[in-house]
Every structure is written in C-alpha cells, then in structure tokens.
Amino acid sequence: MRIDLHTHSTASDGTDTPAELVRNAAAAGLDVVALTDHDTVRGHAEALAALPEGLTLVTGAELSCRLDGVGLHMLAYLFDPDEPELARERELVRDDRVPRAMTMVRKLQELGVPVEWERVARIAGEGSVGRPHIATALVELGVVATVSDAFTPQWLADGGRAHAEKHELDPFDAIRLVKAAGGVTVLAHPAAVKRGNVVSESAIAKLTAAGLDGIETDHMDHDEPTRARLRGLARELGLLTTGSSDYHGSRKTVRLGENATDPEIYGEITRRATGAFPVPGAGGPLAP
Numbered sequence: 001m002r003i004d005l006h007t008h009s010t011a012s013d014g015t016d017t018p019a020e021l022v023r024n025a026a027a028a029g030l031d032v033v034a035l036t037d038h039d040t041v042r043g044h045a046e047a048l049a050a051l052p053e054g055l056t057l058v059t060g061a062e063l064s065c066r067l068d069g070v071g072l073h074m075l076a077y078l079f080d081p082d083e084p085e086l087a088r089e090r091e092l093v094r095d096d097r098v099p100r101a102m103t104m105v106r107k108l109q110e111l112g113v114p115v116e117w118e119r120v121a122r123i124a125g126e127g128s129v130g131r132p133h134i135a136t137a138l139v140e141l142g143v144v145a146t147v148s149d150a151f152t153p154q155w156l157a158d159g160g161r162a163h164a165e166k167h168e169l170d171p172f173d174a175i176r177l178v179k180a181a182g183g184v185t186v187l188a189h190p191a192a193v194k195r196g197n198v199v200s201e202s203a204i205a206k207l208t209a210a211g212l213d214g215i216e217t218d219h220m221d222h223d224e225p226t227r228a229r230l231r232g233l234a235r236e237l238g239l240l241t242t243g244s245s246d247y248h249g250s251r252k253t254v255r256l257g258e259n260a261t262d263p264e265i266y267g268e269i270t271r272r273a274t275g276a277f278p279v280p281g282a283g284g285p286l287a288p
Contacts, residue, residue, distance in 0.1 A: 003032040003261040005058065005269075006075060006188065006216065006244030010125060011035075011043030012062075013132040015249030018043035019050035022281075026052040028256040032266060032278065034058035034077060034244070039093040040128050041081045051281035058269075058278050062188060063178075064093050065171040070197045071158050072187065074174045075216065075242075078273030079183025086177040092167050094128050100166035101129045107162040108134070108155075113143055131156045132251055147251055151195055158196035175211045182275020186214040186242050191230060192221035201233055208237045213272060218243025218259040220252075240265050 008014035009021045016024060018035060021043075025033040033055060035047050044059050051057050060077040079086065101120060108115050115137050123140075124133040135150035144150045153160045169177075171187075178185050187207065191198055199207075204215065217230040218241075234241045243259035246252070270278055 001031040001263045001266070002029055002257050003263060003266045004030055004244050004247070004257050004259075005032075005034040005060075005077070005186075005242050005261050005266070006036050006062070006219075007033060007247040007256065008037050008062075008249075009035060009043045009047070010127045011040055012037035012128045013124075013130045013248060013251065014127075015251050018045075018047035021247075021249075022047045022051050022055060022057060025256050026055045026281075030055060030257050032056045032058060033256070034060045034075075036060040036062045036075055036077075038062050038128055038130060039064055039090045039097075041090075044081070048279055051279065053281045055281045056278045057281070059276055060183075061090065063090070063174050064166070064168045065174050066168040067171050067199055067203060070199050071168065072171060072199055073189070074169075074171055074178070075186040075188045076174070076178040077184045077186070077269055078276045078278070079178050079181035080275035081181075083177075083181035083275070086181045089169055089173075089177060093169070096167040097129050100164050101131075101134060103164040104131070104134055104156065104162050107164065108138075111161060113138070113141065113162075115141060115143075132248065134162075136251060146253075148194075153196075160196075171207055172210050175207065179211055182273060184213045184269050184272050185211070186216055186240065186269075187212060188216050189219045189221050189246065190215050191226045192219065194221055204233065205237055208239060212239065213269070214240030214242055214265070216244060217241040218261075219246060220254045220258065221246075240268060242269075 009018040063074040135147040242261045
C-alpha cells in the first residue's frame with residue numbers, strides 16, 4: 001500500500017481542487033490519501049464525491065497552533081467534523097486569516113514591495129488565505145524565485161520582517177479537542193528548521209504525555225539525519241511515525257506520495273479513531 005497522509009487543496013492553500021487532488025492521487029498510484037487543509041474541512045465533501053475506485057480517503061485537517069511563541073502544525077485525522085468546540089476553534093482561526101494576511105501585505109508595502117491585496121485575494125480564490133498565497137504573489141512579482149524562498153526572516157517566516165501573528169490554538173488544547181472529537185493527532189514536520197523556530201524535544205515529550213499520537217518524520221523539510229533522530233525520539237516516547245508529501249499542487253515541487261506512511265502505522269491510526277472512518281472510493285468520475 002502507498003499511503004500519503006498530508007495534502008492540501010484549494011480549500012486552503014493548495015492549487016488542486018479537492019476533486020482534482022483525489023484524481024491525481026489515484027493517478028500517482030496511491031492507495032490512501034489524507035486531505036488535511038489548514039483549519040478547515042470544507043474540501044471533504046467534494047473529495048468524497050469524486051473519490052475514484054481503489055483510493056481511500058482519510059479526512060483530516062492541519063490545525064494552526066502556537067507554543068511558547070513557536071508556531072507548530074497539528075495534523076488531526078478522522079475526527080467528527082461537527083463536534084462543536086473543535087468546529088468553533090477552527091472557525092476562529094479561519095476568521096483571523098484575512099486580517100492577518102492584509103497586515104502582512106501592508107508590511108510588505110512598507111518594505112517597498114509593490115504587492116496589492118487584490119492580487120493575493122485572486123490567488124487565494126475560495127481558499128483560506130494564508131502565507132503561501134502571499135508567497136505566490138511575491139513569486140509573480142519577481143521578488144523571490146520560489147514560494148519556499150519567501151519563508152525566510154527577510155520576508156514571511158515566523159518573526160520575519162513581514163510576518164504577522166494570527167489566532168492559533170494551544171497545542172495541548174488542540175490534542176484535547178481532537179481526542180474529544182474521536183480523532184488522532186500527529187505533529188507535522190516537527191523539525192522543519194528552514195521554516196523558523198521549532199519546538200524542543202522536551203516540548204514534544206510533554207505533548208506526548210497529553211495524548212499526542214505521533215510525529216511526522218518523513219517530510220521534504222527533514223534530511224536523513226533529522227529523520228533518524230526523530231525516529232529515535234518516537235521510539236523513546238512511544239509515538240507513531242508517519243511520512244507524507246505535504247502536497248500543495250503546483251505551489252511546491254513535492255509530488256504526491258513522495259514520502260509515505262507504513263501500512264501498519266496507518267492501521268493503528270484507523271484503530272485509534274472513533275470520530276470518523278476512512279472512506280473507500282466507489283468510482284467517482286475520472287475526469288472533470
């Protein structure tokens with residue numbers, strides 16, 4: 001089985017629609033794909049309606065969190081999307097995205113970058129606006145060469161010159177809320193230092209004691225020594241280890257299935273979940 005547990009669609013900051021994403025996942029030879037848009041489940045219905053036969057969809061979301069001033073992302077799988085407290089927190093985060101993005105655009109303008117809010121809004125479309133949309137605008141303007149190049153202290157990285165804070169969950173609250181909604185939590189790209197500061201191993205141990213299920217070890221922002229170190233930490237703490245692409249369509253160069261999760265780990269995730277269950281494809285349309 002080929003299993004990719006971290007992807008994004010146009011419901012947040014990817015470039016594939018949810019329907020395109022599941023069709024592309026099937027074309028890439030995946031057996032299981034998780035749709036984990038930032039702080040939203042809005043793309044799930046479309047993905048399910050288009051799900052091709054032979055592909056299983058894991059519903060999820062990537063929750064924006066902050067601990068001791070450090071931003072981190074919590075992958076939440078197979079939770080009940082209608083659980084009211086978790087739904088309310090997702091809405092608070094989403095509602096804060098627009099004013100936050102507008103603040104970053106203003107800061108860029110003050111730095112002499114001729115970026116307009118209308119350009120960013122066009123790029124975001126119906127998705128939840130975020131830094132990748134602003135980064136794409138910087139690429140279009142020739143300010144940076146790639147989206148990744150915008151995530152530096154010079155521009156949009158945490159603490160960067162044009163960075164702005166937004167409402168984010170306390171990760172301990174996120175774990176509690178996801179658990180209460182029957183879901184499973186995995187800390188996304190925990191050692192992606194190129195994105196900015198990361199949480200310490202002692203903080204991960206505390207999150208584990210609070211109920212964290214796993215950490216994402218195999219990720220494009222982790223080199224091999226980092227992956228080995230994270231696997232050792234996971235063994236020490238009794239955490240599950242996942243691998244995934246963090247696919248964003250054409251916004252990043254990573255391909256669907258570029259990193260994958262072991263089938264036994266996937267099986268354990270599904271055994272732990274009670275809020276929702278993986279959905280096997282019944283033969284959605286193969287073309288738009």
